[in-house]
């Protein structure tokens with residue numbers, strides 16, 4: 001019972017900080033995009049590609065969370081975007097407070113897009129609002145088409161679901177119809193994109209979506 005209370009209080013505190021983050025992003029006209037997926041689903045690869053293609057038109061920055069190492073931060077910095085790497089130690093998700101501290105390190109003037117690469121997993125990050133304007137959940141074809149059914153909470157919270165690594169669908173024996181059905185049944189609210197950060201297939205609709213959301217007033 002004690003533990004439940006602690007968790008509940010932590011989540012209430014997180015929600016309060018998330019509200020502050022959200023109003024900061026809104027007042028600055030920044031679209032914050034929380035990117036969630038299991039380890040290796042292709043979060044960093046998609047962000048590298050997205051930054052390379054959009055950064056020139058829409059100034060962007062990244063906050064990236066991992067348990068350990070600055071590998072992803074260094075990969076993402078090659079795009080020229082400002083990047084803050086958070087290492088969480090044993091914490092399996094990012095919290096609104098961590099994002100607030102990271103954002104203090106970023107130049108917000110003129111910024112339009114803030115990508116937040118969450119710690120890789122489909123469980124812990126689901127309950128933590130970061131104050132984002134868009135929540136994007138990735139599903140790679142190599143994970144299997146049933147993951148939305150097995151991890152419904154995170155998919156139910158998604159504004160968009162991005163099926164990644166479509167270039168590997170054949171070798172992986174990925175059943176696209178089953179995946180479509182699983183996403184539709186668990187996350188009917190989500191816009192769905194199919195793409196490969198490797199070949200570039202399907203990136204156009206993903207970029208158009210981000211630009212549409214930027215146009216709707218960020219935050």
Ligand SMILES: Nc1nc2c(ncn2[C@@H]2O[C@H](COP(=O)(O)OP(=O)(O)O)[C@@H](O)[C@H]2O)c(=O)[nH]1
Nearest residue numbers: 039040041042043044045164165168196197198
């Ligand atoms: N074939 C293929 N490999 C990809 C694609 N996206 C990512 N990968 C590979 O998948 C592995 C994990 O990618 P990464 O972006 O680090 O995943 P993250 O852990 O979700 O950030 C790396 O070896 C990437 O090169 C893709 O679209 N196609």
Ligand SMILES: [Mg+2]
Nearest residue numbers: 043044072117
């Ligand atoms: Mg990564």
